[in-house]
Amino acid sequence: MLAQFYDVGMRSLAGFERTDVARHFALCDSEQISGLTGKELQGAYVGDSEMFQRRALCGVRETRALSDLLSPSYFIQAQIFPYNYQDVIVRGNATRINALFLREYFRQRHSIPELPxxxxxxxxxxxxxxxxxxxxxxxxxxxxxxxxxxxQFDCFPASDELQIFRHLLTDLRNFRLDAKAKMRAEQDPARQHHLHALQNTFKILLNSFYGYLGFAQGHFADFDAAGRVTQMGRDLLKKMIEWLNAHGAQVIEVDTDGIYFVPPENIDIxxxxxxxxxxxxxGIDVEIDEQFDAMLSYKAKNYALLTKDGEVVIKGGALKSRGLEKFQRAFLxxxxxxxxQGKPEIVGDLRNEFERKIRNREWKIETLMKTDTLQDSLDKYxxxxxxxxxxxxxxxxxxxxxGRNYKPGDQISYYIKATPKKVAAYEAAKLATEFDPENRDENVDYYIAKLDDLVKKFSGLTNPAATAQQETLAI
Structure with a gap:
């Protein structure tokens, strides 16, 4: 759950399994041991007590490390909001903010306005x-x-006669900016991850003050004030875009509070x-805070960035959907x-390498399996x-x-097994826990077809001629 809330702002996790999150934060001592599941884990329990103990210890250590990383910000919030540690995690941001208002108004014995x-x-x-x-x-x-x-422009709820909104917003903004500054100055990776999670939590909370203005269940909501905030935000961003374009920069994309652009030549940033x-x-502070070797702009809110260190950062569901199997996400x-990197001609070789690994059954089933979360009850289904x-x-x-009593929110991991004749995927599905690595039965052709579907979907990007034509912002 902590990982899911972390990813609300970052959208960087490949999945929410313990192994996925631990790998993302580089907390795995041994990915091979950490990733033992299903019959492999059962085999370790029956025949290799040392490996099973290592797997159990690995899981405990990773869980502890993830808790140390992601829970401190909520512990701090439990000291701010009138909720205990458990409830402060699951309550919505606007609900928490509303509780702060109510607590202070009750403390001062002031009346509460009706819902707007x-x-x-x-x-x-x-x-x-x-x-x-x-x-x-x-x-x-x-x-x-x-x-x-x-x-800066006093966009506060008109019904907040005690001006609680202003004071809370000021304190939390200062806290977030302080955490962000410390994160940038920190050299220790573990400490930096902690500060990143902390400042991101408060970033979401801060932005939720704007969301609270338009929260229908908020006693101090103010839809006129919310409209003024977004109008001013749009005007400011458009003004920045016009200025950048007028001074020789080329704007690629704008998203709520940030702009990606290519600066003019021979200029000090x-x-x-x-x-x-x-x-x-x-009172409106602008930061040109990050530089990237390259950016792939696919469509609005869907893009990829290549950092100076060679790391790839992918944003948007079209490029990083959790509906894809792990091998598809890795290929993408x-x-x-x-x-x-300017090497689209190598994509064909990459595709062939993935096909070879699928045909030779080199990957664990976790790489091929899919995990779905049940949205409806079984009766409703x-x-x-x-x-x-x-x-x-x-x-x-x-x-x-x-025959189990699965409920909404439960997850099912499965793969597609080989069948004598072609059938619908749901008829050939098999629980990942039933996979036998000694008698592999995954449908090789099915997974190669999924790989080819992915190649076809993005063929416009992998065509060298098309890529060369698109690449006009190489200043």
Whole structure:
């Protein structure tokens, strides 16, 4: 659960299994031992007590390390909000903020306003100006855009007669900026991860103050104020884009509070930042905070970045869907990296390498299996099938066949086994826990077809001629 909340802001985790999260934060002592599951784990329990003990110890250590990394920010919040540690994690941000208001108003014996009448208002500004590969990309960020606008232009709830909103927002903004500054200065990776998780939690919380203005169940919500905040945010970002374009930069994408752009040639980036800051109102701080070797702009809110260290950062469900199996995600990441490195002609070799590993059955089943989360109860699923309201799905069919009392939120991991004749995937699905590594039965052709579907989907990016034509922002 802590990992899921962490990923709300970061969208960087490949999955929420312990092994996925531990691998992301480089907490695995041994991925081979850590990843033992199913019949391999059962075999270790029966025949290799030492390996089983190592696996158990590995799981405990990783869980402890993840807790040490992700839980401190919630422990701090439990000291701020009128909720215990467990409840502060599961309560929504707007609900927590509302509780702060109510506590202080009750303490001061002040009346509570009635819930406001909800109304729609326009959201933040997002746009895309270029698709393809761009090089020497910088990111321009307005520090805490919405909180800064609310503080600078007094966009507070009209019904907040005690001005609790202003004081809370000021304190939390200072806390987040302090944590962010410490994170950037920190050299120790473990400590840096901790500060990153901390500042990201408070970033989400800070932005939730804006969300609270439009929260229908918030006693101090103010939809007019929420509309003013987003309007000012859109105006500021458009002004920044116009200024950057007028000074020779080429803007790639803008998303709520940040702009990706290619700067003009032969310019000091610090001078660019200072000149841009002069165009903005007092209290609105602009940061040109990150530089990337390349950026693949696929579509709005879906892009990949190649860092100076050669790391690939992927954003957006179209490029990083958890609906993909692990081998597909690995292929997609490596393919995108080759494209950003200017090597699209090698993608064919990469595809052939993946096919060879599938045919030779070199991967563990965890690389091929899929994990689905049940959204409906099994009874509701049966009713929808009976009423032709949905198609059959492998995870639900396996849950029904198991005889276990699966509930919404439970996860089912499965793979597609080979069958004498071609059948629907849900008919050939098999629980991953039933996979026998000594008698492998995965459907090789099925997984190669999924690999080819992925290659076909992104063929426009892997065509060397098309990539060369797109790559116009190589300043």
């Amino acid at each position: 009448m909800p109304r729609a208002f326009e959201g933040g500004y997002t746009d895309i100006f270029f698709t393809g590969v761009a090089r020497n990309v910088w990111h321009c960020d307005v520090a805490s855009l919405y909180p800064s606008i609310m503080l 610090n001078d660019l930042q200072k000149d841009l800051a002069k165009e903005l109102p007092a 990441e490596q393919m995108i990296k080759l494209i950003m 049966r009713a929808k099938i009976a009423g032709s309201a949905r198609n059959r799905a492998a995870a639900y069919e396996l849950a029904l066949a198991s």
